[in-house]
Amino acid sequence: MKLRNIFLTLTAFVLIAMSFSFCTSTPPKKEIGIQLWSVRDDMGKDATATIAKLGEIGYAYVEAAGYNNGKFYGMEPAAFKALLEQNGMEMRGSHTGIDLPKEGEWDKAMEWWKECIAAHKAVGAEWIVKPSMGGNSYRSLDTLQMYCDYYNKVGEMCNEAGIRFGYHNHAHEFEVELDGNIFYDYLVQNTDPDKVMFELDLYWIQEGGKNALDYFEKYPGRFELYHVKDVEELGASGKMDFKPIFEAADKAGMKNYVVEVERYNFEPLVSVQKSYEFLNNAEYTK
Incomplete structure (x- = not known):
């Protein structure tokens, strides 16, 4: 009888300890990416x-910002891929490109x-994103149309390699009008959805005076990537409401989301850690 009581007591203790451990454990890691421009220095x-x-x-994956002459941050694709894998990550995408020739x-x-x-195929990238557009693109609607045609061609080339091609906005694409056309809207309307997707920078569209949710309604499925950004590290300003944007992910077409921090209250690596924790603890992220 004594042995049975001891066994029951120990069993109860183990169950309580396990329950306590489960309740106090850190949340599971989510599939969160980091734009390496955030830690450029x-x-x-x-x-x-x-x-x-x-x-x-x-972080589960990176979006590079250091491609040059076939290498990433001075490393051959295989070497950079191996470095990431050694640290439990992969390179899913990259910011790079050249302007209209x-x-x-x-x-x-x-x-x-x-x-x-x-080079991007060798490193295992799933997308290449043009991070901005040349200043000459804002001169006329004819020039912007040439950019649309150019991006369609590049997107076709990327598709052949199993890679998606896209464009990343800043604020001015929403502020500039050419012959009555909002620059960004014209770009979305005149690129082929099969060849060109969009990485929507959630901070810059707001700074440009527009609402991301409106664009999801107008152009559903075109926004395969989110750049999740705040004034500094995520959540610091109180100005950004990411919840409804993430809840509209299916409408947007979002497949991956990437943290980008460009200004800091702390050292960059501390800021990107705080940004990771903000998203990993958010109930609306997966």
């Missing part, structure tokens, strides 16, 4: 240590894209 000083820290924080330089530009796409 750290990547320049010591890319290996920086990637290790991002993996330790809990000048007259007579089209073939040269296409060769650049071929090399770029091959």
Whole structure:
């Protein structure tokens, strides 16, 4: 009888301990990406240590901002891929690209894209995003149309390699009008959805005076990526309400979301850690 009582007491103790541990454990890691521009200075000083820290924080994947001449942050695609994998991450995407080629330089530009796409395929990237547009694109609607045609061509080339091509906004795309057309709207309307998707920067669209939810209604399915950004680290300003935007993810077409921090209240690596924790603890993120 004594042994049975002891056994029951120990069993109860174990169950209580397990219950306490479950209730106080940290939330499971979510599939959160980080745009490496957020830690650009750290990547320049010591890319290996920086990637290790991002993996330790809990980020699942990176979006690079350091492609040049077939390499990422000075590393061959295989080496950069291995570094990420050693730290529990992968490179899903990248910000890079060249502006509309000048007259007579089209073939040269296409060769650049071929090399770029091959390097991204080798590293395992799922998307390439043009992070901004050349200043000449704002001169006229004719020039903007040439950019639309150009992006359709690049998107076609990316598709052939199994990679998506997209465009990332700032505020001015929503502020500029050409012949009565909002710059951003014209870009969405005149690019082929099968060839060009959009990475919507949630902070910059708000700064441009527009509402992301309105754009999801107007152009459903076009926004395959979110750039999740605040004035500084996520949640610091109190100005950004991400919840309804994430709740509308299906309407938007969102497949991945990426943290970007450009201004800081702390050291960059601390700011991106706080931003990770903000999203990982949010009830509306997956």
